[in-house]
Amino acid sequence: MDQKQYDNLQQSISPKPSILKNCLKAFLVGGIFCTVGQLITYIYISYFNFTEKTAGNPTVATMIFIAMLLTGFGLYKKIGQFAGAGSAVPVTGFGNAVISAAIEHKTEGFVLGVGGNIFKLAGSVIVFGVVSAFLVALVKLILVTMGVANW
Numbered sequence: 001m002d003q004k005q006y007d008n009l010q011q012s013i014s015p016k017p018s019i020l021k022n023c024l025k026a027f028l029v030g031g032i033f034c035t036v037g038q039l040i041t042y043i044y045i046s047y048f049n050f051t052e053k054t055a056g057n058p059t060v061a062t063m064i065f066i067a068m069l070l071t072g073f074g075l076y077k078k079i080g081q082f083a084g085a086g087s088a089v090p091v092t093g094f095g096n097a098v099i100s101a102a103i104e105h106k107t108e109g110f111v112l113g114v115g116g117n118i119f120k121l122a123g124s125v126i127v128f129g130v131v132s133a134f135l136v137a138l139v140k141l142i143l144v145t146m147g148v149a150n151w
Contacts, residue, residue: 026086029079033089037063060091067095072103097121 001009040062044055070076076096080087087093101120105113119126143149 022084025082026084029083029086030089031086033063033086033092036066037091063091064095064098067092068099071096071099076100094122094125097125 037059041052041055041059044050044058045052048058050058067076070079076087076092080096087096098118098121101122102114102118105117107113108117140149140151144151
């Protein structure tokens with residue numbers, strides 16, 4: 001059997017993914033994550049006297065913490081298998097990436113295992129986030145200094 005015949009056989013045997021079904025599941029689960037985040041924001045505003053502007057940071061921290069708990073208990077993996085990309089909503093996906101790398105390497109010890117590998121997956125996200133924020137701030141500074149923009 002040559003490569004072309006093998007590829008044809010593999011395509012005929014492999015189940016066809018239901019794109020509409022997968023998109024719907026991703027949309028629903030991502031929407032649920034975002035709704036939970038919005039509810040947490042309302043809780044911070046209502047019960048802890050935050051403003052809409054200041055409630056964002058504790059909401060993000062809480063969502064990351066919840067994602068880390070779900071990952072630690074093995075639930076986030078099941079959510080990811082069901083929802084696919086819907087579970088990769090940026091904040092919760094970041095929390096999952098950080099804690100899953102730490103859990104994977106905990107047998108190597110806290111310093112070399114957890115400490116050395118905790119940001120293995122999320123490190124590039126942090127680096128590019130910081131670099132992007134710096135570049136946007138630099139463009140803003142230049143535009144404001146030139147009088148082109150008034151932010």
